[in-house]
Amino acid sequence: MNAVVVDGLTHRFGEVTALDDVSFEVAESEIFGLIGPDGAGKTTLMRLLAGLLTPNGGQIELGGVDVLADPEAAKQKLGYLSQVFSLYGDLTIGENLDFVVEMFQEDRAVAAEAKQRLLEMTDLARFVDRQAGRLSGGMKQKLGLSCALIHRPQVLLLDEPTTGVDPLSRRDFWRLLADLPGQGVTIVLSSPYMDEAARCDRLALIDHGRLLATGTADELAARVKGTMLEVVSRDLPAVSAALAGAAELLGETTFGDALHVRWDGPDAEAAVLARLQAAGVAVQEVIEIEAGLEDAFVELVSTGGAS
Amino acid sequence: MRRIRAVARKEWLHIIRDPRSLIAALTLPVVLLVLYGYAVNLDLNELEWAVCDQDQSATSRALIANMSGLERFTFVGAIDDPEDTEQLFRLGTARGVVVLPAGLERDVFAGRTVPVQVLIDGSEGTIASLAQSYLEGAVNAFGAQISRDQARRRGLAGALGGQAIEARTRIYYNPDLISRKFLVPGLIAIVLMMLAALLTSGVVVRERERGTFELLAASPIAPSDLIIGKLLPYILLGLVDVVIAVVIGWVLFDVPVVGSPLALIVVSAIFVLTASAIGLFFSCVTSTQQAAMLLALASTVIPTMLLSGFAYPVRNMPLFLQGVAQVLPATHYIALLRGIILRGAGLMHMWPNVAALVAIGLLWPTVAIRRFRKAL
Numbered sequence: 139m140n141a142v143v144v145d146g147l148t149h150r151f152g153e154v155t156a157l158d159d160v161s162f163e164v165a166e167s168e169i170f171g172l173i174g175p176d177g178a179g180k181t182t183l184m185r186l187l188a189g190l191l192t193p194n195g196g197q198i199e200l201g202g203v204d205v206l207a208d209p210e211a212a213k214q215k216l217g218y219l220s221q222v223f224s225l226y227g228d229l230t231i232g233e234n235l236d237f238v239v240e241m242f243q244e245d246r247a248v249a250a251e252a253k254q255r256l257l258e259m260t261d262l263a264r265f266v267d268r269q270a271g272r273l274s275g276g277m278k279q280k281l282g283l284s285c286a287l288i289h290r291p292q293v294l295l296l297d298e299p300t301t302g303v304d305p306l307s308r309r310d311f312w313r314l315l316a317d318l319p320g321q322g323v324t325i326v327l328s329s330p331y332m333d334e335a336a337r338c339d340r341l342a343l344i345d346h347g348r349l350l351a352t353g354t355a356d357e358l359a360a361r362v363k364g365t366m367l368e369v370v371s372r373d374l375p376a377v378s379a380a381l382a383g384a385a386e387l388l389g390e391t392t393f394g395d396a397l398h399v400r401w402d403g404p405d406a407e408a409a410v411l412a413r414l415q416a417a418g419v420a421v422q423e424v425i426e427i428e429a430g431l432e433d434a435f436v437e438l439v440s441t442g443g444a445s
Numbered sequence: 446m447r448r449i450r451a452v453a454r455k456e457w458l459h460i461i462r463d464p465r466s467l468i469a470a471l472t473l474p475v476v477l478l479v480l481y482g483y484a485v486n487l488d489l490n491e492l493e494w495a496v497c498d499q500d501q502s503a504t505s506r507a508l509i510a511n512m513s514g515l516e517r518f519t520f521v522g523a524i525d526d527p528e529d530t531e532q533l534f535r536l537g538t539a540r541g542v543v544v545l546p547a548g549l550e551r552d553v554f555a556g557r558t559v560p561v562q563v564l565i566d567g568s569e570g571t572i573a574s575l576a577q578s579y580l581e582g583a584v585n586a587f588g589a590q591i592s593r594d595q596a597r598r599r600g601l602a603g604a605l606g607g608q609a610i611e612a613r614t615r616i617y618y619n620p621d622l623i624s625r626k627f628l629v630p631g632l633i634a635i636v637l638m639m640l641a642a643l644l645t646s647g648v649v650v651r652e653r654e655r656g657t658f659e660l661l662a663a664s665p666i667a668p669s670d671l672i673i674g675k676l677l678p679y680i681l682l683g684l685v686d687v688v689i690a691v692v693i694g695w696v697l698f699d700v701p702v703v704g705s706p707l708a709l710i711v712v713s714a715i716f717v718l719t720a721s722a723i724g725l726f727f728s729c730v731t732s733t734q735q736a737a738m739l740l741a742l743a744s745t746v747i748p749t750m751l752l753s754g755f756a757y758p759v760r761n762m763p764l765f766l767q768g769v770a771q772v773l774p775a776t777h778y779i780a781l782l783r784g785i786i787l788r789g790a791g792l793m794h795m796w797p798n799v800a801a802l803v804a805i806g807l808l809w810p811t812v813a814i815r816r817f818r819k820a821l
Contacts, residue, residue: 224657225657237451
């Protein structure tokens with residue numbers, strides 16, 4: 139059974155269409171990643187799923203509940219961690235957790251156990267009486283996750299949960315997530331980070347409010363056409379200039395001191411090298427590499443998902 | 446119920462952990478009451494008056510001497526022509542002039558009622574009406590005394606003597622016309638209205654501003670539970686303010702509570718609920734705390750000050766404004782407070798005010814709940 143079913147979801151803010159006919163399904167116990175650049179519509183999609191906005195069109199089903207028909211019943215099944223810190227800064231860790239328990243009318247004895255387990259898992263037990271506003275960014279996120287989990291939701295929505303969090307805390311955070319699918323929790327998370335996307339079971343690529351592609355990381359990477367070449371040179375602008383206009387050139391992206399070139403032609407490595415030498419551009423290296431998720435992302439965004 | 450309790454507890458923690466708003470809530474009633482209590486002084490401490498004695502008789506001179514000896518009456522002189530009155534008023538020398546007509550003594554002894562004209566500088570309305578009552582009262586008292594003397598001389602019982610001038614003004618409960626007595630209940634209402642609306646004007650919009658609304662809106666709580674839970678701690682805080690205000694009225698302004706303290710608490714609780722719900726309503730319909738605060742202040746304090754009968758009697762207003770006054774919770778609360786504090790009246794005797802206050806008190810929380818949107 140699918141834990142999340144989104145069908146034809148459309149949302150407009152005045153004249154601006156933030157989400158345009160988005161449909162996807164998330165299987166139970168899956169980690170599903172929504173990736174896309176800033177402003178793609180990820181947060182709007184998350185808020186629609188959480189019942190915080192009412193869409194202009196389309197259907198959402200969470201854990202078998204129609205979100206639009208019965209939003210409160212859907213919220214009961216849902217854990218939501220928003221992008222901005224949305225806990226009470228003047229309440230302690232314990233008080234924030236207790237408040238959420240009461241909001242969801244959880245059984246107090248069961249909730250007390252869950253609270254203890256979460257506090258230990260997140261290493262927050264020592265700070266239980268500290269006000270949430272005085273926690274570090276990483277601790278705040280762990281508290282937010284605990285609050286989203288304490289009522290044992292079927293579906294966990296995480297909107298850019300690790301943005302602005304230090305790498306160490308990010309690793310801790312993912313360690314906490316890793317156990318959840320085993321407990322039957324379905325996770326939908328949005329992220330601008332490719333390394334996080336790679337940890338998801340399946341991904342949806344979003345840009346300008348449209349769903350460009352869904353699939354596993356490998357499936358998406360396989361959609362990159364042509365041969366991927368990495369050109370290392372001290373003068374990357376000259377490399378770009380020399381390659382510009384070639385019929386075989388599908389696209390190029392700068393990665394640090396290298397240029398990733400997608401080339402659609404036989405014997406790509408040699409062909410590119412020959413063209414650069416003909417133009418008198420000095421290069422250190424031209425090698426064929428395997429297309430990654432990031433390349434797929436760049437290509438799908440630049441072509442609008444047409445490939 | 447669990448959710449209401451949890452929200453109320455959370456709001457209470459917000460209040461006690463924000464020392465600024467808590468201090469404001471507890472000291473503002475003191476500051477405002479003291480400030481207003483001393484500044485809004487509608488008493489007439491000194492009444493400068495003049496006379497135009499056209500009779501020049503023993504009786505007219507006795508009247509002048511009698512009035513000059515009264516407390517707060519300052520005799521500033523005599524004029525020969527009533528036409529000079531305007532000059533006196535323009536210069537501010539006198540607030541009132543008593544014109545004793547020629548033939549006063551003759552008519553009095555003939556047993557006829559003598560009309561004595563009292564001219565009043567009406568440029569300051571409240572002061573003028575006080576001056577009027579003072580002067581009329583003094584003249585009437587003297588007239589009554591003459592009547593009694595005449596009756597005694599004729600050997601008749603005092604009651605049978607005719608009244609030289611009929612007294613029309615009779616003042617209950619505040620015979621000295623001390624304005625504080627009647628201002629203090631109104632002040633309590635205004636201070637409460639202002640504080641309650643101000644304190645609750647932030648409670649929803651603040652959550653929106655800080656982002657905590659996202660967590661709240663994503664939880665399955667009903668709007669009514671949320672609004673009621675948010676109101677409860679503020680009603681408690683408002684009742685503490687009621688007690689502070691009443692004690693200040695008693696200690697500083699010498700206005701004790703004559704009636705039932707329980708009745709006072711009950712009507713105050715309804716009033717504070719209403720005022721808090723108005724503040725919360727603005728919190729639901731605005732997007733910034735400043736806007737909510739301004740709207741809450743402007744829409745509660747100004748109409749309350751002007752229309753609730755705090756300083757200006759409702760019955761003197763145009764019909765339309767009388768209608769507006771009836772919808773203001775403070776109009777009924779002030780009437781009830783005056784009844785309880787000054788006259789010791791029971792709630793049963795003021796049931797129309799009680800009923801109106803309850804009706805308005807049910808209306809506003811309902812409006813707030815209906816206007817609350819559990820969406821971003």
